[in-house]
Amino acid sequence: MQRVVVFALDGVIPFELGIPARIFGVAKGPDGEPLYEVITCTVDGGPVRTDSDFSISVGHGAEALATADTVVIPATHALGPIAGEGRLPEPLAEALGRIRPGARLVSICTAAYVLAAAGLLDGRRATTHWSSAEHFQKLFPQVDVDPNVLFVDDGDVLTSAGVAAGVDLCLHIVRRDHGSEVANRVARRCVVPPWRDGGQAQFIERPMPGQSTATTAATRTWALERLHLPLPLAELAAHARMSRRTFTRRFRDEMGISPGQWLVVQRLELARRLLETSDLPVDGVAERAGFGTATSLRQHLQAAVGVSPMAYRRTFRPVEPGLEMAEV
Incomplete structure (x- = not known):
């Protein structure tokens, strides 16, 4: 069983926060055994605000990051100095330093800013929400930003575009780990398309055809x-x-x-x-x-x-x- 640690930051978006637990949590093996253990942590183990009108409490602090096979960072609107200056607050940088070498890193939507500010995307191809791509590229010129795809799989570091593209990326990881049959069962359980390829374009302000x-x-x-x-x-x-x-x-x-x-x-x-x-x-x-x-x-x-x-x-x-x- 692989351990997935979801790292919730202040201002986290609840939809993105729930994606890893929903996708990895329902992945089962041939005998019905769970394939992933999903836990959630924060920098200090305390509650964090969401971008909605409620906060969340979790059971783990940053020490959980040291136990992760995969670390998933959901999007947050409260990026603070990350968005403006491209650097991490010290407590967040220290928390990321707990991640063991070889752990797989995953960002959903604008959480790519966190990975980039930590230097973890230098020289790599990555993506983020299309509306942030231009700003992201200017802030982190050392990252090869592709604004037109749903997700980028760069081996041990994976990044997704906005919102529902996080579902596509997590399903892709299940498929990569355990094959299409398992991933398709997860997709059916969650009532989502089993596969939107990572190279498919983001849906960037394209008008949909009218009824006629x-x-x-x-x-x-x-x-x-x-x-x-x-x-x-x-x-x-x-x-x-x-x-x-x-x-x-x-x-x-x-x-x-x-x-x-x-x-x-x-x-x-x-x-x-x-x-x-x-x-x-x-x-x-x-x-x-x-x-x-x-x-x-x-x-x-x-x-x-x-x-x-x-x-x-x-x-x-x-x-x-x-x-x-x-x-x-």
Whole structure:
């Protein structure tokens, strides 16, 4: 069982504070055993104000950070000198110093300011809420800020965009730790989408189509049932009864990415699920997921998660003799 310590700072936003306990707290193994222990701490173990009309009390002080496998810092609006000058108050800096080497660090929304002010994002790619991205980049030029994504996984340091993107990031961590099947069960339990890829654009002041405006939703559903087929843009547009130009523009307005990028994301999700849960050889997984060949699947999976199909499969399940195949 992994220990997740949620570090609540003064002015914490209750929604973000509740995300780790809700997502990690319902993750169960095959026999119903809990996969994570989630505890919450503050700098001194005392109550902290939220940005709402109530405070919260917790059972742990900063000493709990030394026991964490993963530390999650939810967003706070009371950043104080962090937001203005890029430096940490001494008690907060001392608390962060208790985190043991090798612990995974996670920030939700503007909590990325805390990690950056502590020097933990130097030279790394990160994200934060789109409305703060420009200020964040000016304050911390040593950080490679990507304002257009839902979350960034930089190995042992992960950052998310605003509010609900924290749900996406925590589900991504569960998926990375225990596979898609466990993460999908968590998502169903929490009644949220099982996967919005980290590379999907943040929803930055994009007007939604009006009631009388045709959308691409029906075509997306249709495509998900046919991922094994080529699905060229012209065919998608024809199904939606739009020109290719109109379909592409409307698709980007609704999803934040192009139809081609969306198809790759969906095919990768299907391929990962098949690698985790089926005995299909890699060639069969590639064909079923619409990549055509094992070479194509390997290239896309390597780009997305940094491992080959067989290495990915070994991470989540033992491979029976005879199912191994040479890497392409």
